[in-house]
Amino acid sequence: MSFIADKQTLEDMNLLGKYKQHSIFSLFNKVRTSGGEQLLTKMFQTPLIDPDAINTRSDTFKYFQSKQVTFPFSxxxxxxxxxxxxxxxxxxxxxxxxxxxxxxxxxxxxxxxxxxxxxxxxxxxxxxxxxxxxxxxxxxxxxxxxxxxxxxxxxxxxxxxxxxxxxxxxxxxxxxxxxxxxxxxxxxxxxxxxxxxxxxxxxxxxxxxxxxxxxxxxxxKEFSYAKAFPKETHYLTASALKHPNIPKAIANPVSLSQGSNMIFLTGANMAGKSTFMKAFGINIYLAHMGFPVAASHMEFSVKQGIYSSINVPDNLVMGYSHFYAEVLRVKKVAAEVSSGKDLVVIFDELFKGTNVKDAYDATLAVTAAFSEYRNCLFIISTHIIEAGEVLKRQSNIQSLYLPTIMNGIIPTYTYQLQPGISSDRHGMMIIENEGILKMLE
CATH class of the missing domain: 1.20.120 (Four Helix Bundle (Hemerythrin (Met), subunit A))
Known part of the structure; x- marks a missing residue:
């Protein structure tokens, strides 16, 4: 059995692709030989699910890092x-x-x-x-x-x-x-x-x-190496976790366990929700490869795979609207979760393709249902903060947000996670700052 990450997830995280701009593979692809590149490609395509194998590979990287040698051949x-x-x-x-x-x-x-x-x-x-x-x-x-x-x-x-x-x-x-x-x-x-x-x-x-x-x-890059534990421990903790491919990225701590297996994430547009979720998913993936991670410290229980829904496109050929494509994506992940697999699941702004009332009802129902699968870890973001007010009553759901600080009428962002639910609503202010309404007068 191998670690699961489907095409949508790989594209959301921009993990693979030698020639894809800013892909995680291209970040690590500094090898000197074609055989080395083929091996690196294989490692990226087949993350590990055995904690001993993961830790052995990490220890091998650490060993050669301590030796400070350079591969001497072209x-x-x-x-x-x-x-x-x-x-x-x-x-x-x-x-x-x-x-x-x-x-x-x-x-x-x-x-x-x-x-x-x-x-x-x-x-x-x-x-x-x-x-x-x-x-x-x-x-x-x-x-x-x-x-x-x-x-x-x-x-x-x-x-x-x-x-x-x-x-x-x-x-x-x-x-x-x-x-x-x-x-x-x-x-x-x-x-x-x-x-x-x-x-x-x-x-x-x-x-x-x-x-x-x-x-x-x-x-x-001052990356570290994650320590893998058997899947039965059901937890993950990371200090100063950040996106590995963003220079001077802001770091955040993350802690999830069987008793606290979901992060419900809110914040304004541009506050950094998608970047944080991608950073989380990328580092989970790298950790299962036994590769260095962009964190000062990380420990995790091995999972069977990761699914994300961040950039779900519509499908004009199949006649799918954006909302229906979202629904099908959630359905696929629900089938995997309900089958008993130990997974990491990342949903960015559930049901943004429908009206506010349906989005609220669907976000509340789906998020609550997913959270009951304590063997899985979830991060779900939304603009429907009213759903968060209901969900925060569940002890296993962490409510976190990324704040916006106003300098006059100009919003700025810390990209630092805070406990609670965001009340930021600055969409109209940004529209007015850009002068769109004045252009249309």
Missing amino acids: NEQFSAMENYLSGSSGTNYPVIFINLAKKKLLAIIVRDEEYPKVQVGLQQTITVLKQCKTFISQFEADNRHEHPFYNELLTVKNILNNPKLGWLTEEQNDSNQYSLKKAAKYDHVLRHKMQQALQTVIEIFYQLDVFITVANLAKE
């Missing part, structure tokens, strides 16, 4: 080695020697490029493997019990110290090309005898690319 270097190792000149030394001899002869007679390509690929591969050996040697002194990546690095060390590669350290290659005899010998070892083992080395170095790069980003 994509070109690793691609050249992969391309070379994926080819073959034969399965045994005599065949390889004969094939390379033919290619060398063709290179001399008709300037065929195959033999020079083998020489270049061989040289590049030997250079990278020697550098790999040097790079991992800096971690050898670390105790295996304090070293979450110990087994992987030991695997690399054992492969590169294999007697079949005993010549690797001594080989200097001061000349432009290896002799035909050496080229055949090295090619046989690298592309036949040790090919699968060296592919393991490459894959582990792709992991190193991700772990080192993300760890360095966490240090630069």
Whole structure:
């Protein structure tokens, strides 16, 4: 079973997408190799639900952050080695020697490029493997019990110290090309005898690319690592939680539990409700990946997934109005919640596509019904503050708001959560400040 986050949720949070502007993936995608990028993509697509696996991955990031190392290779270097190792000149030394001899002869007679390509690929591969050996040697002194990546690095060390590669350290290659005899010998070892083992080395170095790069980003951004607990504990607490992709974002504390499993959020337009909810959802998602989070401290019980309803579009092709699209979204989430799944649910301004009376009745009824599922955590925002006055009587619903401070007739915003329900109604004031009515006189 894997962590659930559907297309709507991923788009609401802007989580995925290499080329999507300000996506969370692009924030972390500073890796140097294409294999590292593929691994990073997979991690983003498959958050974890096992607390031990989450904590182990977080510990690995923390370990490399403490080492303050830089991944020493470029994509070109690793691609050249992969391309070379994926080819073959034969399965045994005599065949390889004969094939390379033919290619060398063709290179001399008709300037065929195959033999020079083998020489270049061989040289590049030997250079990278020697550098790999040097790079991992800096971690050898670390105790295996304090070293979450110990087994992987030991695997690399054992492969590169294999007697079949005993010549690797001594080989200097001061000349432009290896002799035909050496080229055949090295090619046989690298592309036949040790090919699968060296592919393991490459894959582990792709992991190193991700772990080192993300760890360095966490240090630069002053992110921390969330601690995962079994789902039965049903709680989440975070200090100074903020949006990871907003410079100088305002931080807020969040605390939810089985006895207080819902935040009912109010505040004026532009007060920061949607940004806070996205920040919450993004950090929940990153925490389940075992990735660094934009908070000073965070602990959480693992959930099975997250659903949001923030930017629900209408569907003209299907003939759905905005309100009906909202209703269908709530219906989908209700089906998931009522099935018994442990979920995080984020609804921004429920039923804003209908009249005030229906919005009030629907918000009140749906919010109260959802809150009874104590195994789930909810944040629900609304402008229907009258519903909040009724819901605050329930002990498991926290009423929080984001305030507006008026400087004369100009509204300003603190983006800091406060207990209670907002009474701010500044819509007409903003319209008047913009001079819209005067334009229409």
